[in-house]
Amino acid sequence: MRLLSTLALAASLVCTPALAGPAPAAAGDKNAFIADLIGKMTLEEKIGQLRLISIGQDMPQPQLIKEIAAGRVGGTFNSVTRADNRPLQDAAAQQSRLKIPIFFAYDVVHGHRTVFPISLGLASSWDMAVVEQAARISGKEASADGLDATFAPMVDISRDPRWGRTSEGFGEDPHLVSQCARASVRGFQGASPANPDSVMAFVKHFALYGAVEGGRDYNTVDMSPQRMYQDYLPPYRAGLDAGAGGVMIALNSVNGVPATSNKWLLRDLLRKEWGFKGVTVSDHGAIDELLRHGVADNGRQAARLAIEAGVDMSMADSRYLEQLPDLVKSGEVPVRLIDEAVREVLGAKYDMGLFQDPYRRIGTAAQDPADVNAESRLHRAEARTAARKSLVLLENRNQTLPLKKGGTVAVIGPLADAPIDIMGSWSAAGKATQSVTLLQGMRDALAGRGQVRYARGANMTDDERVVGYLNFLNWDNPEVVQDKRSPGEMIAEAVETARQADTIVVAVGESRGMSHEASSRTTLSLPGSQQTLLRALRTTGKPLVVVLMNGRPLTINWERDNADALLEAWYPGTEGGHAIADVLFGDENPSGKLPISFPRSLGQIPTYYNHLRIGRPFTPGKPPNYTSQYFEEESGPLYPFGYGLSYTTFSLSDVALSGQTLPRNGQITASVTVKNTGTREGETVVQLYIQDVTASVVRPVKELKDFRKVMLKPGESRVVSFPIGEDKLRFYNGKLEYVAEPGDFNVQVGLDSASVRQQRFTLQP
Structure with missing residues (x-):
């Protein structure tokens, strides 16, 4: 592998249907086909290929159809049915001058219609066959809905669990995340991204997004080149080496240069050093954000910086369309850069098989499913297996688990009957009405053999400011719905319910919106309402089984010390409730292992296991004075990376x-x-x-x-x-x-x- 010298690297970091007929079948004809097509394109048509537009979010469908027909759009995202996508492809393949097909993309991260465990949960399986199968099924379901590409896998190393997008990634370790990246790309793309049942993978977010300062989303990243190469870059490289056809560029800056305008990152490293030949896509609105980063004075300069850096497609574009024509005509941007970007966009479409058949995943109207949400379109058995493998048993005192199938179980907590939350963030086209909650899973497991009593016990949080934030984007259909009863009334009901049961199973953690993009946290403890509930339930003296649903490590010292059993379920997806019940009742012996360390307290962050050696390390059993440690509490994580119990030894x-x-x-x-x-x-x-x-x-x-x-x-x-x-x-x-x-x-x-x-x-x- 070609390496840049330290001096050169440091300097670069601080400075800154078909046309006349179907495409040739032979792979060697790809370059000639694309070169011939580019030669026929006007400058405006070339720039049009560099635009990636969201239907509805960026412009309504009627306007988008007109833009596509005029050759001013290269691809769309967020339209997820064949019926929605077909008129858009009609506009490209039948109405545009050169009939260049568009592609359709979506954030299919951990499932499409069937929702699998979040990526952090999939990584907890430490089973690459499980990870690959989840992506393979996701690719099949997405392609069956007319999608050509997914903005996944997300392979950012995350070592600060305050970051909300920790839930989207595979954890803290370069090797494990790299293995998951390879498996995911293989799954999404199958034997070839051109196959009708596959989608092209866009590895994201390039690069270093998981290292944002303070765990605050969209923040800066300042990192030594050595740490980049050693710890943070390998998963991106692994995904690309596995054949991913695309890269989504990160929103953060890298050592003072935004990734969207970073020539070293996108040209020197990605293209020259790694030899990447696929397409790069900006994140949503990122070119415009160069103004707010403070590296561009205006939209014209932002567009120039992005195209010079190597941003092929502009997501939610306005700047490329508005600025590139005059930038080329004035000579500020050579047409060569436009042609390079267009070549990669057309190359991706070629590799998706769209020049051979623009409708290979859309099909005809007669082939559309009668009900896109039909139960028959789901893969429940595979989702249940994956969810079982993702669960991590953290504590099991006195062999509290597995539970016996009989007697009465009290199922309590704000996440016990939460069909939306159990799917986790970025749940694509998954429907909450098809989710199996923990309550339903427990009832199904005990049907005819025992009794389940239910009480909510507490709201997710009693902080109305937090509730307002979580519901801001869904104000007309809020995800976090508050029980109007007082906290005291809810706890009293929960305690009474628990007293009538043999065992308490309480589901606590975070709503899915609390572990999401733009949901960074200043604390990692359970919300106060849930802590109060747990303490009240503990007073009953009944065996207390705590099921955690969350998208990041939490500080759970009291929970560890007081729960008789503690099960980390993450957000386990469509079949999550059945999978949790399978483990609680011993139909499945838990085998998950943590892909990320759990800190004892917020002040202990970062707590990742593979930290550098130091001259004065703390050594257990030896005097702590003048060693690297926090004197108020025990050193080391609450639960280490790789940890997980079983019902056997x-x-x-x-x-x-x-x-x-x-x-x-x-x-x-x-x-x-x-x-x-x-x-x-x-x-x-x-x-x-x-x-x-x-x-x-x-x-x-x-x-x-x-x-x-x-x-x-x-x-x-x-x-x-x-x-x-x-x-x-x-x-x-x-x-x-x-x-x-x-x-x-x-x-x-x-x-x-x-x-x-x-x-x-x-x-x-």
């Missing part, structure tokens, strides 16, 4: 190495024996971490490099082996060279990142 042997010395271009193997020491069949994740003992720059305390998910019967043992070569030892040194330096390495294997067995080997010079 597992043991690990010591690590065995096939050799003590690793030759260059060679390989050694680290092996452990994992045994199910409990009484139930169960699945766990064996995790391989490596620590570089001495290097030319400070290295992390450990880094995840591999993992295996294994299913074992009671008493069964299995040897799990991890090959280790130079590829697992490489890092970016002070010169941004990707190297494996000779010396000692610690191999650490565990069932989470905190409890590991260790051996050492040496890499030869």
Whole structure:
């Protein structure tokens, strides 16, 4: 891989249906076909291809049809049925001069009509087959609705859970997020993005969006090139290497230069260094935002900066349409830059198969489903399996779980019967009326064998300012609906309901709007209304099972100390209620592991596990004075990365190495024996971490490099082996060279990142 020199990199960071017939079938004809087409286009038609417009949000359909027919739109998003998309494609393929098809995109992040667990939940499965299948089904459902592309996967590394979009990503670790990125792209695109049952993946948000300062959405990012390359850039690269055809550009600035005008990011890194050949798309209104960033004086300058940086398509465009024609005619923007952008847009459409058949995903009106929301169009079994795999058991005192199917269970809490919230943010075309809530799941599980009593117990929050914020964009159909009773009345009902039951299952956490874009938080605790409810329920003395639904790690010290069982459910999707009930009653043995660390308190952030080594580390069991720690509370996370319990228990042997010395271009193997020491069949994740003992720059305390998910019967043992070569030892040194330096390495294997067995080997010079 070609690398920029440190000096050059630093400088760049601070400075700134068919035409005459169907497209040729052979892949080698793509460039010739596109070059020929560009040669036929006027400047206005070229600029039109660079516009990505939202139907309804940016302009009404009648106006959009006219714009498309005039050749002034390259693609649309947010129209999600064949009937809506067909007249738009008709305008392009039948009415425009050159009959260049448009493409249709949507934010299909974790499901389309069937909603799967949020991305953070999918990552909790540590099962790439589950992640890929969720994306594959999402791609099939989206393409069946006439969509050609999705603005997903979202692969931003997130280490500050105050950030609302933590819920959209796969967690804090470069290796795990990269694996999820690859699996997602494979799933969305299938064998080819040209296939009628596939959609093109647009990896987002490029780049570093998850590192916004203070966890505040849209904020700045200031980061060393070394940390970028080592920790934050790999997932984007993994998604692109898996074949993603598009990239959505981030809204943040990168070391003082907005991503939308960042030549180093979009040209030097993405195009030249990584060799990306696909299409880039701005985020919504991002070119106009260059004025508010303060790098452009006016719309003309903003358009010039964006096209020069390499922004191919302008989402919610006005600036390209208004400014590029005169910028080209005046000579300020060479037509070559316009042609480059158009080439990538047309190339993406070619790769989607639209030049061969503009209607390959839309079909004819006679093929439209009679009911787009028909139950038969859902994939419930697969969603239920994915949701089961995503649940993480955090606590289980005195084997409170699994529950017996019988007796009376009190199901309580503002999230117990919340069909909208259980889907999570960015739930695409999913319908709340088709969601299975926890209450419904528990009733179905106990049907004919026990009784379920229900009480809401509390509102999501009693803070009317927060409620107003969450309902602002949905004022005519609010998602957060307040119970008009007083908090005291609601708690009294909940306590009475609990007293009549054998066990309490209480669902608490965040409404989905609290873990969403533009929903950064200054606290990570449960809202006060829910804390009060939990304390009241604790006084009943009944076994208390707390089910968390949330899109980020929360500070749950009281909940950990007082719950008899604690289950992290995230937002588990359409079949979430059934999946949670499956786990609570033991039909499924939980196997999820955390993809992100849980802090003890807000002040402890950041708490990610793979932090750099320091000169005065805190060491448990040794005097804390003059070490790096917070003296008011215990050091380390509340729950570490990779953590998750099971209804059975597992043991690990010591690590065995096939050799003590690793030759260059060679390989050694680290092996452990994992045994199910409990009484139930169960699945766990064996995790391989490596620590570089001495290097030319400070290295992390450990880094995840591999993992295996294994299913074992009671008493069964299995040897799990991890090959280790130079590829697992490489890092970016002070010169941004990707190297494996000779010396000692610690191999650490565990069932989470905190409890590991260790051996050492040496890499030869």
